[in-house]
Structure formats: C-alpha cells, structure tokens
Amino acid sequence: MTAELPAPVRPMLATAGEPPAGSGWAFEFKWDGVRAIIGTAGDQVQLTSRNGNDVTLGYPELTGIGLGGGRRLLLDGELVALDPAGRPDFGLLQHRMHVRSPAPELQAAVPVQLYVFDLLAVDGAPLVHEPFDTRRARLLELGLDTAPGVAVPPSFTDVTGAQLLEVARAHRLEGIVAKRRRSRYEPGRRSATWIKTALMTTQEIVLGGWTPGSGRRASTLGALLLGAHDDEGSLRFLGHVGTGFTDAVLHDLLGRLQPLERRTSPFDEEVPREYARRARWVDPVLVGEVVYRSMTHDGRLRHAVWRGLRPDREPAETRLPTTP
DNA sequence: TTCCGACAGTGGGGTCGCAAT
DNA sequence: ATTGCGACCCCACTATCGGAA
Numbered sequence: 001m002t003a004e005l006p007a008p009v010r011p012m013l014a015t016a017g018e019p020p021a022g023s024g025w026a027f028e029f030k031w032d033g034v035r036a037i038i039g040t041a042g043d044q045v046q047l048t049s050r051n052g053n054d055v056t057l058g059y060p061e062l063t064g065i066g067l068g069g070g071r072r073l074l075l076d077g078e079l080v081a082l083d084p085a086g087r088p089d090f091g092l093l094q095h096r097m098h099v100r101s102p103a104p105e106l107q108a109a110v111p112v113q114l115y116v117f118d119l120l121a122v123d124g125a126p127l128v129h130e131p132f133d134t135r136r137a138r139l140l141e142l143g144l145d146t147a148p149g150v151a152v153p154p155s156f157t158d159v160t161g162a163q164l165l166e167v168a169r170a171h172r173l174e175g176i177v178a179k180r181r182r183s184r185y186e187p188g189r190r191s192a193t194w195i196k197t198a199l200m201t202t203q204e205i206v207l208g209g210w211t212p213g214s215g216r217r218a219s220t221l222g223a224l225l226l227g228a229h230d231d232e233g234s235l236r237f238l239g240h241v242g243t244g245f246t247d248a249v250l251h252d253l254l255g256r257l258q259p260l261e262r263r264t265s266p267f268d269e270e271v272p273r274e275y276a277r278r279a280r281w282v283d284p285v286l287v288g289e290v291v292y293r294s295m296t297h298d299g300r301l302r303h304a305v306w307r308g309l310r311p312d313r314e315p316a317e318t319r320l321p322t323t324p
Numbered sequence: 325t326t327c328c329g330a331c332a333g334t335g336g337g338g339t340c341g342c343a344a345t
Numbered sequence: 346a347t348t349g350c351g352a353c354c355c356c357a358c359t360a361t362c363g364g365a366a
Binding site: 016032033034035049050051053055090093094097198216242243244245246247274293302303304305306 | 348349353354355356357358359360
C-alpha cells in the first residue's frame with residue numbers, strides 16, 4: 001500500500017515592511033500566486049491552501065509527475081500561472097484556483113507551475129526547527145525542479161534587499177521577501193523573521209463618488225470611486241478604494257463629499273452597473289492620492305490604498321496610469 | 325505604564341455555484 | 346434569465362484587547 005502523506009501545516013506568513021539592512025538575511029522574489037503546502041508520499045501529492053483546504057483536485061498536472069521521487073516530503077511553495085512573458089499573473093490564476101476538479105481544457109488554457117521555496121519535513125523528520133539556511137540546503141539537495149512544472153526559485157545572499165527590490169521592479173515582479181537565515185519555520189504565524197516588501201505605485205485620482213459603508217462604517221462611507229483623465233480629457237473609471245482610512249479621515253471625507261453630491265455619474269464612460277447601483281455621485285473636483293500594486297485586465301487599480309487628499313492638485317492634472 | 329501581537333471587522337479585485345426573484 | 350449572495354482565493358488596513366515588556 002502507499003505511504004501516508006505528511007500532515008499539512010499552516011504556512012508561515014511574512015510581516016510587511018522595508019527590506020532589512022545588515023547581514024543575516026536571504027532575499028527572494030515575491031510570487032503573485034496562491035500559497036500551497038505540499039505533501040508527497042510514494043506517488044501521491046497533496047496540496048493544501050493557506051486556510052487548510054485540500055485543493056489537490058484542482059491541479060491535476062502536479063500529481064502525476066513524481067514530485068518528491070517517492071519520498072515523504074512536506075514542502076512550502078506557491079502555485080503560479082505565468083503570462084506570455086513568463087511573469088506570474090494572479091489574474092490568470094484566478095481562473096484556476098476555485099476549480100476543485102480536473103478540468104482539462106482549463107488546464108491547457110492556464111497551465112500552473114509550482115514554485116517550491118521551503119522544506120518542512122523529510123521522511124517523517126521535521127525540519128521546522130532547523131535554521132532557514134539548513135532547510136534551504138536540504139531543499140536544493142532534493143532536485144525537485146527535475147519534475148515538469150516544478151521550480152525551486154532562487155534565494156540570494158549576495159545582494160542587498162534594496163538591490164533585489166530594484167531587480168524586481170525592472171522585471172515587474174510583485175516585490176521581495178527577506179528571510180532571516182538563522183530563523184526557524186513558524187507554522188501559522190506572521191513572523192518578523194520574514195519581511196515582505198511589495199512594490200507599490202502612487203497615483204493621483206479624482207473622486208467621482210462614494211458608496212455607503214456597513215457595520216461599524218454604516219454612518220460613514222465604504223469606498224471612494226476613483227477616476228483619472230485620459231489624454232483627451234475624458235474622466236475614466238479606475239475602480240474603488242476602501243482601505244487606508246482612519247475614523248477621523250472617514251468623517252472628514254464624508255463632510256467634504258456630501259455638499260458635492262449630484263444625481264448623475266461624472267465619469268465619461270459607463271461605470272459597471274454593479275458599482276453604479278450603490279454609488280453616490282459627486283462633482284469631480286477633489287483630487288486624492290492612492291497607492292496600488294497593479295492594474296487589472298479591465299483597467300482598474302488592484303489593492304488600492306487611500307493616502308490622502310491632494311488639495312494642491314487640480315482634477316485636470318490627473319492622468320491615467322501608464323504602467324500595467 | 326506602554327507597547328506589541330493576534331484577532332475581528334471593513335474594504336477592494338476576482339470566479340463560481342446556488343437560491344431567490 | 347437575471348440577480349444577489351456566499352464561499353473561496355488574493356490582499357491592505359484600522360480598531361480593539363489582553364498580555365508581555
């Protein structure tokens with residue numbers, strides 16, 4: 001009979017911050033996919049999501065490839081879908097990650113790769129108490145990248161975090177993760193021994209409306225509807241921002257928006273109905289600043305965070321983002 | 325006493341499944 | 346047939362509270 005799969009663990013999480021200076025850190029690229037804890041035993045493979053769900057059936061291309069070479073391994077990694085340029089593209093992966101059963105045409109359309117970056121147990125012997133350097137060396141010895149669709153991405157100890165962050169920026173990757181080389185693996189914890197730095201872009205936007213909040217934000221606003229002018233001067237819709245506010249900022253914004261209320265959308269393009277439904281429109285005269293991680297395929301800001309009003313700027317000065 | 329970590333809650337971009345309309 | 350909602354994924358962030366420092 002087949003050997004028993006190792007019990008999955010909750011993945012260790014990174015805290016957000018600037019790349020640490022000084023020695024004692026290894027730096028990796030941050031991959032824009034979904035986290036997976038991978039168990040192998042014999043010819044079996046089990047994939048577990050960050051929240052402990054078994055997602056093995058959704059990724060059949062990773063189960064028949066001899067991952068682990070018959071050994072009982074517990075691995076930590078990321079499932080990624082690559083765009084034509086070879087960059088991980090979360091938007092592509094979204095077509096795959098909810099599917100809980102084999103779907104051959106979908107697998108062909110959106111092939112998924114497995115990037116393995118940590119080794120947590122070998123043949124029943126836990127390695128979580130070993131330092132990162134040791135786990136990394138043991139991981140490399142396994143030669144997992146000989147399996148099709150599996151890679152062990154690089155970890156750098158000969159560059160600074162700032163340098164690798166610039167490399168990530170040049171290649172339009174999501175960011176970097178710094179890992180303390182002497183640190184153990186802390187399952188399920190958001191630890192300061194892993195520090196992630198996401199590349200963010202600053203964007204000036206025009207406020208075109210807002211949506212009411214709910215719960216503890218029922219008396220203020222839920223999100224701001226964002227726009228910017230294109231080269232022809234038309235106000236284009238850039239999506240929402242619903243985070244980054246303190247309570248004081250929410251009240252201040254509401255007080256500024258309410259006198260500007262109008263009955264029709266200020267945008268010069270159709271705002272999707274599911275957003276327009278709850279929208280309160282305002283005259284597009286306030287300029288603010290947000291940061292965001294990337295653009296969605298239909299031209300909206302992904303992971304936008306509110307930074308503040310820009311009373312020094314005019315709405316006409318805003319421009320659509322140029323980077324993807 | 326102050327500070328930090330964990331947690332709950334609120335918001336965004338998505339896809340899919342299912343129930344209500 | 347359409348719509349709305351929840352369940353999962355990714356995520357950022359604020360407020361709160363209890364325990365550590």
